[in-house]
Amino acid sequence: MSKQQQPKKAISPTREEDYPEWYQQVIKASDLAEKSPVRGCMVIKPWGYSLWENIVDALDAMFKASGVKNAYFPLFIPLSFLEKEAEHVEGFAKECAVVTHHRLEKGPEGRLVPAGPLTEPLVVRPTSETIIGDSFSKWINSYRDLPILINQWANVVRWEMRTRVFLRTSEFLWQEGHTAHATEEEALARTRLMLEVYAELAEKHLAIPVIKGRKTPAERFPGAVDTLCVEAMMQDRRALQTGTSHFLGQNFARASSIRFQDADEQERYAWTTSWGASTRLIGGLIMTHGDDNGIVLPPRIAPAHVVLLPIVRNAEESALVMPYVDSLADLLKKKSYGGRPIEVEIDTRDIGGARGWEWIKKGIPLRVEIGPRDIAAESVFVGRRDRDHREKVSVKRARFVAELTDILDSIQNTLFERALAFQKTHSTMIDEKKSFYDYFTPIDKEKPEIHGGFAFSYWCGDAACETAIKEELGVTIRCIPLAGVPEHDSGPGGCICCARPSPQRVIFAKAY
């Protein structure tokens, strides 16, 4: 009987015990972010922000490689702009923060009160189609001005009722791309291209397997003609959209008067697209790879790849170990992985075993312990975050340096394969209504266990069926998969709800 029973896992509760609470605890333990005094807003701490910066760098490079240029537009949008596109108003009006005054004055009891009302209220951007559209209308006169390919990295505000750090916050960071084209085909191609970019970011960098698809009219971006998305499965088997790309047709061009004179001398409306990904990706990362000891970061976007943990008992050992550690750090930093120099942390804090655990919880890919014994053997003691925390191996120092990038590749691949296997395991084709309902109904209704997954089932295309299922089960159509998903390309069948003929299966799931 140990007087103090050590928890077997660093995070309590475990995923199995209480997934939403596990998520909160992991964020706290990993030092990524914390809640702020402002309701629904988060403080992103250095470890979390560095992670975001790496995501930004990866995406930004892909955007630029596809010809997109960055620009910046105002935080404030005149109220009248938002009113220009009818569906857009519907979709966003309810969740907007509105600026109505431009000054503060001393009020009674020394309190500051808003003064100087604005003639036209300003909306804090929930998205920027309208204000960017206004610029586009001025920039575009001729078909020779097209295409225009613009992206902005920005913060946006959506006054959500219920918030969760990274997944749904009142303010979040994202990028929004906006393009204008002379032809429908070209705009459609761009919509598809950017979806590919998001899929590549998710799979190659974040090691999150995704399914590419199209949203149903009910789930579409307000004002869009077509919304494409990439959907991932979290470890509670719920779906999370990790990127979205919209074909806006000429809707926003009409609303903002984005017109050009074509080669045939006709005046035409431009075809526009918009596409975005946000700090929500970090939530997806946590819920895809995290375990009961904290987050697990894919090496390609980890803020640091390796932490060196000197094992010293006294000044003499320190004098022996530290030069060895510093020289190893120098060697490692000269290498690079995924186009980025290897980032090395050296943690010399004398806080006992808590030191190693902190890095496990923070999800750093590799922990390297170095003590007198390793130096005598010219080796290092290495622990991988994708393996059990007790599984640590002694490796010759030279070999570790030489094989570092292979090890990181191995971790990156393991995470992706593991997540892909999980997604496959919890994806099923369901053709019977009862099975479908069983699949999405927890055994214990009081305290629902993790259940369900991706159900590939037929849907007739009727919004009434979609709504019925949403209301009865809380399950929605995440997407109509694009070609190439085997479960989708399985011929026609009968709608899971009404049994009417349906050409294809769609993905039903509970969603974030």
Next chain:
RNA sequence: CGGGGCGUGGCGCAGUCUGGUAGCGCACUUGAAUGGGGUUCAAGGGGUCGGAGGUUCAAAUCCUCUCGCCCCGACCA
């Protein structure tokens, strides 16, 4: 906006029914021991108990008002 709950050192909480002037765990600081692991012992710093008013010799505790937050629901590309 409806239903429920909670505001006590940085965090998590006890104390409130039965008023007597604040306590526990973690974290933090210092010292010592330990040393391939969330170690141990000792000493220590930090709170006008969300705010205002009232009752009382005396209020974290009782009464009134008020502010804020959380959870469930509605809401959510």
